[in-house]
Amino acid sequence: MSKIYFTLTGTKYYHGNEFLKPGMKLKLKKEPDNKFDKEAIVVKKEGLGEIGHVANSAHTVIGESMSAGRIYDKIGDTAKAKVVLVTPHGTICSLSKKSLIDNKHKKTEEAVDE
Template identity: 45%
Template sequence: MMFITVMAFNNFHGDKPLKLGGIIKLVKEPDNKHDTEAIACEMRYFGKIGYVANSTNTVIKGCMSSGRVFDKITDEYYAKIKFITGSTVIAKILSADEFIKEIENPESDVHYLSENPSKIDIEYIKNHYIPDDENDES
């Protein structure tokens, strides 16, 4: 399993986007002026909520940094929130099979976060998303 630390912004008012099981869209930002391996995190209703941590001071032990994940994912990828402490989140990067299950669920936030949900190509996912055997515990 591949876990990431998400450093969420603290400026949420009213409803908070962070909930266990919530889907996070990961968006690469190679033109980010602060970090060329930046990965933004977006959630339904809230838009950008923060970034995948990329510093030894912010990455929680057992999680992968943005730099380690950057070349393993496509420009648009997805993760699921597993743990929350304040504005810090640990999320599991979805495998191809897990993402396909999310697509098959009409209530999944994936349908609202995808740039073009009607054109999600299952074969593309199988060929470009992390296979289950690379995302399993070893």
């Protein structure tokens, strides 16, 4: 599977995006109780807490990156990611392959087969 990219948005409502740098590690956490979006995924940075959300609108998703709705079922309750590119319109991040549910399932199957 090729890399999965997503747009980090809403940073202006938290700490801005000036501190974000390529390679910076982030944590994603599903927010099933979010009253605005049932597929909401909050993005956190260690030491800062919440810094934004995975974009989930055609107006906020940049280019061919995936929306929260497209990655929601590909991850568990939490996932890891890293910053790839910071722009004035949003930040492009890549999802860690180790965070993908299919990847975890395959590793479990391989361990059972051995």
